[in-house]
Amino acid sequence: MTMHTIVESNLKPEQAVLDQVCYAGDPWMAEIKKGQVFRILDLEGNQAVDTLFYSAADPEERYSAVDTISRQGKLYLTTGSVLYSSEGRPMLTIIADTCGRHDTLGGACSSESNTVRYALDKRPMHSCRDSFMHALNSCGCAHHHGMSKRDISANINFFMNVPVTQDGQLSFADGISAAGKYVEMRAEMDVVVLISNCPQLNNPCNAYNPTPIRLLVWD
Amino acid sequence: MEKQSYLWEEAIPGGCHWSGLVRRGTVLRFTDLEGGANLSALFYNPEDRLERYNMPDTLKAQHTAFLTTGKVCYSDMGRVMCSIVEDSLGWHDTMCGVQDAAMSEARYGKAVFQTHQNRMHRNGKDGLLVELAKYGLGKRDLVANVNFFSKVTPDAEGVMNFVQNFSMAGAYVDVRFDMNTLLILSAAPHPLDPGTSYKPAAVKISARHAGLAAQDDLCRNSCAQNQRGFINTERYYL
Numbered sequence: 001m002t003m004h005t006i007v008e009s010n011l012k013p014e015q016a017v018l019d020q021v022c023y024a025g026d027p028w029m030a031e032i033k034k035g036q037v038f039r040i041l042d043l044e045g046n047q048a049v050d051t052l053f054y055s056a057a058d059p060e061e062r063y064s065a066v067d068t069i070s071r072q073g074k075l076y077l078t079t080g081s082v083l084y085s086s087e088g089r090p091m092l093t094i095i096a097d098t099c100g101r102h103d104t105l106g107g108a109c110s111s112e113s114n115t116v117r118y119a120l121d122k123r124p125m126h127s128c129r130d131s132f133m134h135a136l137n138s139c140g141c142a143h144h145h146g147m148s149k150r151d152i153s154a155n156i157n158f159f160m161n162v163p164v165t166q167d168g169q170l171s172f173a174d175g176i177s178a179a180g181k182y183v184e185m186r187a188e189m190d191v192v193v194l195i196s197n198c199p200q201l202n203n204p205c206n207a208y209n210p211t212p213i214r215l216l217v218w219d
Numbered sequence: 220m221e222k223q224s225y226l227w228e229e230a231i232p233g234g235c236h237w238s239g240l241v242r243r244g245t246v247l248r249f250t251d252l253e254g255g256a257n258l259s260a261l262f263y264n265p266e267d268r269l270e271r272y273n274m275p276d277t278l279k280a281q282h283t284a285f286l287t288t289g290k291v292c293y294s295d296m297g298r299v300m301c302s303i304v305e306d307s308l309g310w311h312d313t314m315c316g317v318q319d320a321a322m323s324e325a326r327y328g329k330a331v332f333q334t335h336q337n338r339m340h341r342n343g344k345d346g347l348l349v350e351l352a353k354y355g356l357g358k359r360d361l362v363a364n365v366n367f368f369s370k371v372t373p374d375a376e377g378v379m380n381f382v383q384n385f386s387m388a389g390a391y392v393d394v395r396f397d398m399n400t401l402l403i404l405s406a407a408p409h410p411l412d413p414g415t416s417y418k419p420a421a422v423k424i425s426a427r428h429a430g431l432a433a434q435d436d437l438c439r440n441s442c443a444q445n446q447r448g449f450i451n452t453e454r455y456y457l
Contacts, residue, residue: 066274066316066363070410075314075377086358088319101377105284105314107275112297116280116448129295149295150359154275164284164373168310171282 004100004176007079009184011037011218018217024210025126025199027135029142030217031056032187037095037218040195041182042159044211046175048198049158050108050128052151053083053091056190059145061085065104065154075164077102077156083185086153091191096184099177103162106172108132108155109200118202128155131196141192157198158183160205172205226426231258232337233419236346236405238353240265243456246304246395246429247402251368253420254388257409258367259317259343261351262292262300263401268356270294274313274363280444284373286311286365289441291397291448298452299445300400302438304429305393308386310370315379316363317343318410326408327417340417346405354401367392368422369409381411388420395429395438397452 013019017036022028024047032038040049055061067084069075077083079097082090107113110129114122132152136142159177164170199210226245230252231237241247249258264270273295281290288306291299303311318326323342330340344361351360368386371379396402406422408414432439432449439449 060358064316066314069379070315073379073411075373075379086361088321105275106279107273110276110295110297112295112451113273113276113280113293114297115451116276116293116297116444120447120450149269152295154273154363162279164377166372166374168283168285168372170278170284172279 005079006098006100007096008098009039009096011039013216016216016218018215020215021212022195022197022215023212024197025131026197027131028195028197028215029135029139030193031141032191032193032217034187034190036187037184038092038187038193039182039184039216040158041180041214041216042099042177043179043214045179046159046177046206047211047213048160048200048206049213050196050198051156051158052153052194054151054192054194055085055091056192059147059151059192061087062151062153063091063156068104075105077104090188092185092187094183094185099159099181099183101161101176102183103157103160104154105164105170106157106160106162108196109198114202122202125201126199128196128198132194135194172203175205224427226428228423228425230421230423231404231406233421234341234407236350238350238401238403241396241400241402243396243399244428244430246393246427248391248393248425249367250391250423250425251386251388251420252423254386256368256386256406256420256422257412258422259347259405259407260365260367261347261362261403263356264294265399265401268354268401270296271360271362272300272365277313280448281442284314286313289437291438291445292365293448297448298455299397299448301397302395302432303392304395304438307390308368308392311392312366312369312371312409313363315366315371315410317347317405318408319344322410326415330417341407343405343407346407347403350403366409371411379411381409381413383413395432397432397449
């Protein structure tokens, strides 16, 4: 049995400068300044929070899953993990984590990948990529930068448990998150965060029950 | 296969980069000519270059963390772009990306054209970006790539282990293209290769006609997901 290290935070929600709830199936986009602390809280448990980061100054520089994996030689994210950009620079550092492990291999669901993974007739169902696209089509900061599908790269799935065995088998295992678990990170540069609170209804890893998340920022 | 049956062959010297349009139904055999090769690869649909190789969709559709015979590479649009139809190695990485100039200099030192001419050090990121630029693509299009010939395994805690001396001279992998594909390649070192001397191996490309995936195709039938992926690809070309 793998042991996960749990690190709690002392930050108080009543002192947060931002405190919002994002429902399942909704996107969420915000700018987080260098030095601010960002917390994602799993309100009801085993929710997948598909997350992308962009440099606020130049969104061509964005979160890179492969740089994050290879620069640290580690597949999973937890306290101490640095989230690296496509330019090899630290974007954020995870400083607290009461879940213990987060995925960055599994990507986001899309209507097209749902036809492959589940059935051809699943195409009309809501998906994370639809939420990402909707946010990029409707959020002012995305429009300003001309962001599009080109900018949707391999994301982080906070609270998702996607273990890889030594012989290379990959599975979407039962969640290790629970109601009230959270992950907290410090921004190392000004970043734009783009979240899809996953609406996946075909996968048992969230008990077929997408639920809300809470997002907090501290100065 | 006899050499004369290939449509064409071309060697990519170690560290160098290459690109080209590969028509569906073509198999490219990549051969490690010297041992220890790493061939970073990206795939784009030339009719709609926003459609490109998607590492997460490829891995989760097939419940695998690596590529070998029977596995396919998915685009972000749910289509099979290419298939591994034969493989002498059993593992090709797609989790680790490429080296950039700073990583290369930190590991191997600096060797620029002025002093080293064609022995200059090249890195995977700059090589892929040079080739992408020939088609109007750039950094925003540089997605997670395949690293043919490289094996990296995670332990139970997720610590990544680069397997040394994995690919020997003569190792090969046959990739059948199921969509017309803009293929972008770099033969520069893998980012987790712990070697400290710059000696990337050359890779040979050998092209042949193979035709489209038959109904009893190994890759099509390796899982129900791939059967659906091939249907998506075939509907695109109707």
